[in-house]
Amino acid sequence: MSIKNILASSVAVLLLTFLSQTKAIAQSQYELNTGWKCGKATDIHTDGASISKNNFPINTWQNATVPGTVLTTQLNNKQIPDPFYGMNNERIPDIYKTGRDYYTYWFVKDFKEAQPQGNNQVYLNFRGVNYSCDVFLNGHKLNAKLHSGMFLRQSYNVSKWLANDGNNRVAVIVYPADVAGNPNGGQGGDGTIARNVSIQYTAGWDWIQPIKDRNTGIWDKVTIEKTGAVKINDPHVITLVSGVRQPEGPQQPAIIQVSAELQNAASTLVTGTLQYNLDGKAVSKTITLKANSTQTVQLDDYSLKNPKLWWPNGYGPQNLYSLNLQFVAAGKVSDQNNIEVGVRQLTSEWNERTESRQINVNGQKIFIKGGDWIISDEMLRFTDKRYDAEVRFHRDMNLNLIRVWGGALIERPEFYAACDKYGMLVFQDMWGSGDCNGRWVDPMKLDDQWTRRKYPDDHALYIKSIEDQVKMVRNYASLAIWCGGNEITPPEDILVALRDTVMPKLDNTRWFVEYSNSEKMSRNVLGGNGDGPYGIQPLSTFWDHRTFPFNSEVGSIGINDYEAFKRFMPVQNRIAPEYDASTGKTKTDSVWEYHKYIGYDTSINKYGKAKDLEDFSAKAQLVNYDQYRGLMEGFSSHMWDWYTGVIIWKTQNPWTALRGQMYDYYLDPNACLYGLHSGSEPLHIMYNPGDGTVMVANNTFKTHTNMMIVVKTYDMNGKDSLLTQVFSDITPATTKRYFSIKQELDKLAKNKGAFVDLELLDYNQKIISQNIYWVPNEKGDYTGLQSMPASQVSTTARQIAKGKIEVTLINPKNAPVAFFNRLSLVDGQTNQRLLPVFYSDNYVSVLPGTSKTVTIDYDTDQYPNMPLLSISGWNLKEQTVHIQ
Structure with missing residues (x-):
């Protein structure tokens, strides 16, 4: 080795040694997240300097939840009913009627921290307060002027204000948004909530009721940070x-x-x-x-x-x-x-064939399969575990992108950490939506379009807040796209600042798109506003109807099964909707309407008229699975031809809504999730229900050689028929079309319907992708399913590691298809479903003479006792299985 290399090596070793030695004495940081007290400001006739002194009595003040909102504190103190249950939300006073003073609160926290020595420093940090506040410490006001803006961090050097004896008190008065908005039933109510640099959906939307305090409070983390x-x-x-x-x-x-x-x-x-x-x-x-x-x-x-x-x-x-x-x-x-x-590089380019933008990662084009995300919880009760669970569900759907919708917030670092972990690219809208900000004429809005196009009132605060939030999350590998707003740009001066100054200076490696359905992202060759359709669709629509080439919103339905209704709906309201085909209208209970139910129309009746809510919600899962499998298959069938991406509106709800969700607020998955899990497979065999064409979508960078395609059908008794099998090579990033099975299938399914089994096998005859469809009769009804023989499937479950269970379902030969089996882990004593639990697959069907294995993960810290396995299916009565 040369002297030069020896010296370089020695310097590197010395520096590494130095780093390892100094690391141990680094700064410390901790959260102030317990022991807070609060009181309504109108009841406290004292100034902040006095309140923030230790001798001011707060022993009669109520316990406060920080991070949290005023409603969170009231709920935890049992002062209001659970707004997620029934119509309880209507029993909570709305700020528009009460006035801002009703939800203006003092928050106080006593904590111990010694004065720093020498040049050491101590900082008090707030990551989010809604909407404005003054901050006091030990009798001193820390902010020179009122701090405003929901999305603007605060950091105060409090070194010289810490108490000599180390006993300190911070007091914060929090004021609600300057303009609360009238929750008149419009999108964002009367729209004036958007005059603030705040969250827009809190005045209500078509998927949520108004949040009565508009999320007032110290809603994000408060930390003490010690440095040199x-x-x-x-x-x-x-x-x-x-x-x-x-x-x-x-x-x-x-x-x-x-x-x-x-x-x-x-x-x-x-x-x-x-x-x-x-x-x-x-x-x-x-x-x-x-x-x-x-x-x-x-x-x-x-x-x-x-x-x-x-x-x-x-x-x-x-x-x-x-x-x-x-x-x-x-x-x-x-x-x-x-x-x-995460070491990666993001680029984007215009795809001339599709006339839309495509996303590239590390030089490879990525077909976007995404989900629209609102927010984890409408009352801003964010936790690392909940973020991890929700993002993991998106991974389990085989999606690769989450779009954070503009009527909410720039998501928290913990959300981004989960997206980094699970490989979810993030399309991050900034605050604003066409609904509030004037894209359309809207009789529900207070102001005209020209006025609404100038929202928010304080443009400088908006730009300053964006700068701050960009700095907060820009290091995450998952962050892929910045977007000016939902279906509209911010005002022109803000847009120019963001596009030409803020982003080039602070984060110039990501694509900035001006609004979510911009023609710079997706050429609107079909007219319209660049998204949709919404609502339940015939399956052939997803395959044969060409929509926007990068569609930022498409989808709709998504109720859970009957167990979910028990968590938030009173018994007297558990009434199944009734659809009248002659009028095209649905009769629904008032609580269903309040929770924003969107109809399944004729699709439930095709499986037989629902006897009750339990039957209705079970049949809804069949529709859920079919809709979302078909949606993603239809878009995948035209990837790089018609489309560069699709994003589902929407994959989750921040409260107990009855539409657009792959899992409910309580983190209980429904069949939408597993329909997507199937339809979004990286390597996936499928068929077009319109023309019967069998095809394989390859969303990987690999060529798969010597793959065999097998197509079988089964009747309602389980008798099978081999239609064809053929070898094929499948090239990367393509959808390959093979042959049509329509003629044979129409004949087999004419009277009672049929099952179609598509399998893609590798050269060792291992199944790489399997897809089982249930096909209606010539009238479009599923009469055969209604008369299926009872399932003969046997189920065993064994623990294979801590928190991991392996379930095997075996269906004997000459038996009917064991159709659409839902697996659930339940508490051994209460029989209540454990949540969240993660299934490698669910709502599974097992063909005669075959078996299927499902792996289940759950948190043993949350559920230390061994659970039981519950299984029920279309032709299987619910059974409980002990886990070995």
């Missing part, structure tokens, strides 16, 4: 991956670029080193910071050799590197940030 003299603010990590990459095999280097804003709070010069370690390599730069100054520092580019790349779900692994960024002065860590880095 120098603090690291908003580090920025960019990864550049050139060329066209594959998930496997050796990789050419990737370039890592790291910068950060350094803030010196000391009254003297500070010289130190900004440094990080990545994959055993140290990168550093020595910096001298002036007293009481802030400076942005760019570290030298680092070439990461043979990087482990991050890929969207279905295309490759979600590799993440730990990057520990530190500022070290005088041998001590002044501050550090731990960042999980």
Whole structure:
């Protein structure tokens, strides 16, 4: 080895040793998330300076939930009924009628923190307050002027205001949004909620009732952060991956670029080193910071050799590197940030064939299969576990993108961490929606279109808030697209600032699209506004009706089964809707209407008129599965020909709504989820129900050779018939069409319908993709299903690891199809369904003479006792199985 290489090696070793030694004395941060008290401001006739002193009595104040909203606190103190149950929400006073003072509250927290020594510093941080506030600590007001804006972080250096004895009190008065809006039944009520830099759906939408306090409160995390003299603010990590990459095999280097804003709070010069370690390599730069100054520092580019790349779900692994960024002065860590880095590069380009934008990751085009996301909880009760569960459900649907809708918020870092983990690209709308912001003439709105196009009132606050939120989430690999708003741009001056200044300066590696259905994203060759259709569709529509080439919203139905209704609907309201085919209208109970039910129309009756709600919701699952499998199959059948992507409106609800959800608010999945799980498979065999064409969609980068396609049919008694089988090679990123089975199938299904089994086998005869359809008779009814013989399936379950259960379903030869079996883990004593639980598949059908294995994951910390397995199917009465 040359002297030069020896010296370089020695320096690297010394620096790595230094990093490992200094890491142990880094800054600490903790949340102030318990022990808060609150009181209504109209009942407290004292100023903030007095309230924030320890000698001011608060022992009679009520316990407060922070992070949380006023409604969350009231609910936890049993002052209001559960707004998610029945029509309880109507029993809660609405701020539009009560006035803002009714929901204006003081929040107080006592905490221990000693005064820092030397140049050490202590900061009090708020990640989100809605809508405005004043903050006091130990008798001192911390903010010079009223802090406003739901989406603007606050950080106060409180070093000199901490108490000598370490006993401190923070007091915050929180005021609701300046304009609460009239919840008159319109989208965003009368629209004036959008005058604030806040959340729009809180005045009500077509999928949610108004939230009575409009989410007033300290709704996001409050932290104490301790550092040395120098603090690291908003580090920025960019990864550049050139060329066209594959998930496997050796990789050419990737370039890592790291910068950060350094803030010196000391009254003297500070010289130190900004440094990080990545994959055993140290990168550093020595910096001298002036007293009481802030400076942005760019570290030298680092070439990461043979990087482990991050890929969207279905295309490759979600590799993440730990990057520990530190500022070290005088041998001590002044501050550090731990960042999980996904090495990938995002690009986009115009696809001339589809006339829409396509997304590329690491040089490879990605067919977007996405879901529209509102928010995790309407009362902003966010938790890491809930975020993880919800994003995991999207992974289990075989989706690869989540669009965060513009009437809500820029999602929290914990949401993005889950998306990084599960490979979900994120299409992030900014705050605003065409409904409130003037895209259409709307008699429900207070102001005219020209006035609404100027919302919000404070443009400078909006831009400042966007800048802040971009800095907060820009390091996440999953963040793929910034969008100006839902179905409309923000006002022109805001749009120009975002497009030409904010994004180029703060986050110039991602695609910025001006609004969600912009023609710059998807050419509206069909007219309309670039999304839809909404509502239940004939399956052939998804295959044969061409819609927008990058469709940001399509879909609708999605009720859960009967167990779900028990959680939020009074017994007297558990009445199945009745559809009248002669009038085309549905008779629904008032609670169903209040929870925004969207009709299944004639589709339930095709399976036989529902006897009761339990029967109705069971049959609805068949419709759910068929609709969402068919939706994704139809779009996939035309990928890269008609379409570059599709996003389902919508995959979840932040309350107990009765439309558009793959799982309910309580995290109980329904058959929509598993229909998508099937239809969105990366390598998927399917057929067009209109013309009977069998085809295979390959959403991977691999060529699959020597694959055999097998097509069988089964009658209602389980008798099978082989229609055909053929070998084929399947090239990457294509949908390959083979042959039509329409003629044979029409003949077989004429009287009672039939089952169609499509299988894709590899050269070792292993099933890679299986797809079982139930086909109606010539009149479009499922009369055969109604007279099926009883299932003979046997079920065993065994624990194969902590929190992991393997279920095997065996259907004997000469038996009927064991059709549409729902598996559930239930409590052994109460028989209540455990939630959330994750199934590798569900609503499964087992053909005669075959078996099927399903793996189940659940949280043993939440449910320490061994559960039971419940199984029921279309032709199987509910059974309980003990787990071995």
